[in-house]
Amino acid sequence: MITSLKFKNCFAFNNLIEMELKADMRTKKFSSNVNSISENLNILKSAVIYGPNNTGKTTLINCIKAMKKTLLNKEIYLESNIFTDDKICEEAMSFIYNNKEYSYEFKFDDNRKLYIYEKMCEIVKDQYNNEKEELIFLKDTINEKYECPKDKELEKVLNIASNNNILIYTVQIEKFPILETIKNILTGIANSIEIVDMNKIPNTKTIQMLKNKDNETRKVVEFIKNADLYLEDYMYVENVNVEIDGKVVDEKILKNQNIMDQIKVMSVYKGHTVPSIIFDSLGTRKIAALASYVIEAIEQGKTLIIDELDSSLHFKITRAIISMFNNDINKNAQLIATLHDISLLDCKKMFRKEQIWFTDKDEKGTDLYSLKEFSYAENGIRDTSDIQEKYSKGEFGAIPDPELISTLLEVDEY
Numbered sequence: 001m002i003t004s005l006k007f008k009n010c011f012a013f014n015n016l017i018e019m020e021l022k023a024d025m026r027t028k029k030f031s032s033n034v035n036s037i038s039e040n041l042n043i044l045k046s047a048v049i050y051g052p053n054n055t056g057k058t059t060l061i062n063c064i065k066a067m068k069k070t071l072l073n074k075e076i077y078l079e080s081n082i083f084t085d086d087k088i089c090e091e092a093m094s095f096i097y098n099n100k101e102y103s104y105e106f107k108f109d110d111n112r113k114l115y116i117y118e119k120m121c122e123i124v125k126d127q128y129n130n131e132k133e134e135l136i137f138l139k140d141t142i143n144e145k146y147e148c149p150k151d152k153e154l155e156k157v158l159n160i161a162s163n164n165n166i167l168i169y170t171v172q173i174e175k176f177p178i179l180e181t182i183k184n185i186l187t188g189i190a191n192s193i194e195i196v197d198m199n200k201i202p203n204t205k206t207i208q209m210l211k212n213k214d215n216e217t218r219k220v221v222e223f224i225k226n227a228d229l230y231l232e233d234y235m236y237v238e239n240v241n242v243e244i245d246g247k248v249v250d251e252k253i254l255k256n257q258n259i260m261d262q263i264k265v266m267s268v269y270k271g272h273t274v275p276s277i278i279f280d281s282l283g284t285r286k287i288a289a290l291a292s293y294v295i296e297a298i299e300q301g302k303t304l305i306i307d308e309l310d311s312s313l314h315f316k317i318t319r320a321i322i323s324m325f326n327n328d329i330n331k332n333a334q335l336i337a338t339l340h341d342i343s344l345l346d347c348k349k350m351f352r353k354e355q356i357w358f359t360d361k362d363e364k365g366t367d368l369y370s371l372k373e374f375s376y377a378e379n380g381i382r383d384t385s386d387i388q389e390k391y392s393k394g395e396f397g398a399i400p401d402p403e404l405i406s407t408l409l410e411v412d413e414y
Contacts, residue, residue, distance in 0.1 A: 297325075
């Protein structure tokens with residue numbers, strides 16, 4: 001689970017952006033929305049982000065994607081903000097792995113394509129319950145500081161290790177046992193993060209689960225059926241004949257096997273088995289594609305990050321998905337999602353204040369902030385307040401103000 005995110009000079013972000021995902025346990029409301037790792041470590045099971053178009057919601061997800069790709073040695077995805085002369089991107093993430101909390105951060109020179117700074121720590125509590133960082137390693141080429149307290153041999157090579165990639169991919173792991181541990185932690189958390197864009201969500205994962213025909217398959221099918229009132233079954237049928245101009249086509253001729261898999265997915269309505277790709281609505285197909293990600297995240301304790309979660313989905317379906325993560329049954333999974341549907345802005349029955357976030361933008365840049373920053377004393381915001389109404393009135397910012405009527409009048413005048 002992710003406990004915090006920090007990004008600076010990445011994509012649309014020029015200033016430092018911080019997202020805190022630890023629960024404020026001064027309030028006990030919706031305790032089921034919190035995963036208690038220990039007495040003093042409580043992580044939010046879900047967080048949602050609202051804001052006008054082009055104010056940073058997708059940018060936040062792209063930053064997380066860049067972190068994941070870096071940790072898994074994928075292609076360089078990170079870009080610096082185009083509106084500044086600064087080419088140094090900064091990314092940091094704190095997270096839980098095997099019930100321990102770690103922090104990892106790096107700085108990337110987008111101009112030279114070099115990783116010029118890396119730092120990893122374990123976050124522990126002292127005898128007074130205060131957080132402190134225990135350094136695992138520091139590779140700081142900016143200030144020429146190189147430290148690895150638990151392995152002095154590794155410390156000796158930090159200053160000569162290549163900057164073309166992060167440390168775990170530039171030094172031979174076999175020579176330094178601690179480096180293998182570091183790599184397992186960083187790649188482990190990266191592999192536990194799944195990122196989905198609802199506007200172009202693939203259904204390959206769902207198809208694979210349908211092929212497996214195991215316990216997760218049953219849960220995926222039930223998820224899809226519960227989301228569509230008239231759907232009786234959802235399945236993958238191996239033996240399907242494809243006809244073109246009345247002739248059955250040899251499956252081997254269809255080079256794109258993904259298309260062949262799509263054709264073999266069947267929906268059952270009133271006893272009739274029909275191809276999902278032809279008969280199901282866009283919303284049902286999106287639900288079917290998303291089902292495998294949701295079930296896998298909850299079953300395996302992953303962090304699922306979804307852009308435009310409410311795209312083509314009924315608000316009750318979106319609410320049900322969020323509730324699955326906030327439920328007591330969920331012990332380790334986490335959901336971070338961008339939304340537009342304000343019917344889900346609900347602190348009376350659904351969210352704690354620190355689970356609701358907003359993005360906004362002005363001439364100084366893009367900002368990210370939480371509902372918990374609006375106190376009762378300063379803003380009159382309580383947990384029982386009508387958040388939808390206040391958001392609609394612009395009391396939290398992060399709301400568009402389009403002058404569409406003026407535009408129409410200008411067009412008419414022209």
